[in-house]
Amino acid sequence: MVIIEVFKCEHCGAPLDVTPEDIIIVCPYCGYPNAYDRVFTEKNVFFVESLPKKEILRRFHERVQKDPDYRGIRGKIKVVKVEGYYVPLWLGIVGGRGNMRYIIYEKEGNNTKAVVKFKKFEMESLVCVPARRNVYDLAVEELALKFERYGYLSFKRIEDTLKYIMDVRPIGSLTPEKWESLELAFLNADFGKQYAKMALSDRASDVAKERRVPEDVELKFFKFEGDVKEIALVFYPLWKVYYDVEGGTYFVAYDGHYGKEVLAVEPVRLWRKIHYALVSLIGIAIAGFSLAIYGNFTYWEALVHAGKGGSVLFILPAIGTYFGFELARGYGKKVARDVRVER
Structure with a gap:
């Protein structure tokens, strides 16, 4: 004979659906x-x-x-x-040990080299x-x-x-x-x-x-x-x-x-959407201006005569283009949203 135990409510006596993990x-x-x-x-x-x-x-x-x-x-x-x-x-409360391997990029003259770093740590x-x-x-x-x-x-x-x-x-x-x-x-x-x-x-x-992972590094291993x-x-x-x-x-x-x-x-109120749209347009302008520099003959002439600083001069428009694009993309998405999450 199998006896099935029925768990009942302590207040009203109704049967309750219980699993072993219920608390x-x-x-x-x-x-x-x-x-x-x-x-x-x-x-x-x-x-x-x-x-x-x-x-x-x-x-x-x-x-x-x-x-x-x-x-x-x-x-x-x-x-x-x-x-x-x-x-x-x-x-x-969790305590333990970890280790990681990541890459940082260091300037050495006109060149940039990748340096592999190892790090161990403890955390509680x-x-x-x-x-x-x-x-x-x-x-x-x-x-x-x-x-x-x-x-x-x-x-x-x-x-x-x-x-x-x-x-x-x-x-x-x-x-x-x-x-x-x-x-x-x-x-x-x-x-x-x-x-x-x-x-x-x-x-x-x-x-x-x-x-524990440093910012702006290329993480290769973490445990x-x-x-x-x-x-x-x-x-x-x-x-x-x-x-x-x-x-x-x-x-x-x-x-x-x-x-x-x-x-x-x-x-999202109308004035916020206008604000998002204006910032997005600023991002487009920055990206467009930075990208246009590469099409300017005077820029390339200056780059030839820049010497050691030429690599920095070459990278700056690319950074500006990326920053402007990300700004336009991020705020462009916000324009289309009707709700805003505030933490």
């Missing part, structure tokens, strides 16, 4: 967060309390009044939805990955990047690191009554500790490359091997205010604990 299961019938896999007895599972909805709305309206992008359309802005939830984030840092692998959310990714900026402040214990950057509280301290009083829903975490360690290790390698020393799961509040204006829907995402903006997707 918090939100009841689809009553919305109550249920603990699974001993989450309330784990030492390194935390939550951070959120500001109330009315405070987030107040900050949004304050933004509308102060931001020049909303000038002339403030009366047309209509809030259509305010959405808040606790985002599960895995944070870990705080890294963060969203605990929802099946759902991509730009605001959540930006929230995770925000915490990684404190990476150099990692203490020996991850709890001490977290307490330095946020007001964490052990999830085990929550009573059922406290769960019900929380204004935001808890999103399910898609994966547990083992997968989290692999994800944090991969992310640590990316962070090491971003921080970082890190050990995840300690990890924690943090349920962090995130709010989104959705609003309609001039036929489009946009949103501003807020750090639910501090009330600071995480990300804003807003309309």
Whole structure:
């Protein structure tokens, strides 16, 4: 005889669909967060309390009044939805060693030579990955990047690191009554500790490359091997205010604990498009002028008599052409966009 254990909601008794990696299961019938896999007895599972909805709305309206992008359309802005939830984030202290090989180009008289450089380094840092692998959310990714900026402040214990950057509280301290009083829903975490360690290790390698590889070099080889020393799961509040204006829907995402903006997707006003178009035209002018130099007979005559400085004189128009083209291309794309992402 096979006995199938049915996991039921602690609040309403409804059956819950549970997988071995689930940590918090939100009841689809009553919305109550249920603990699974001993989450309330784990030492390194935390939550951070959120500001109330009315405070987030107040900050949004304050933004509308102060931001020049909303000038002339403030009366047309209509809030259509305010959405808040606790985002599960895995944070870990990862330490390890790496090495790289890259090429730099050095001037030697009139010639340029390629020099191969080798470099070894050690790094210990705080890294963060969203605990929802099946759902991509730009605001959540930006929230995770925000915490990684404190990476150099990692203490020996991850709890001490977290307490330095946020007001964490052990999830085990929550009573059922406290769960019900929380204004935001808890999103399910898609994966547990083992997968989290692999994800944090991969992310640590990316962070090491971003921080350790010198700028303007040609990277040939990079390797970082890190050990995840300690990890924690943090349920962090995130709010989104959705609003309609001039036929489009946009949103501003807020750090639910501090009330600071995480990300804003807003309309591109006509004056901004004009600004982008003017900069794009300037780029075209720079590229055209620089390219035209190569067709000037006087330029080539000056190049012949330039001597050692001839190589620099030859390269400068090429640099100007490239810079002008990139300027025109980048701002030309912005002209065609109807939304702007502000971090």
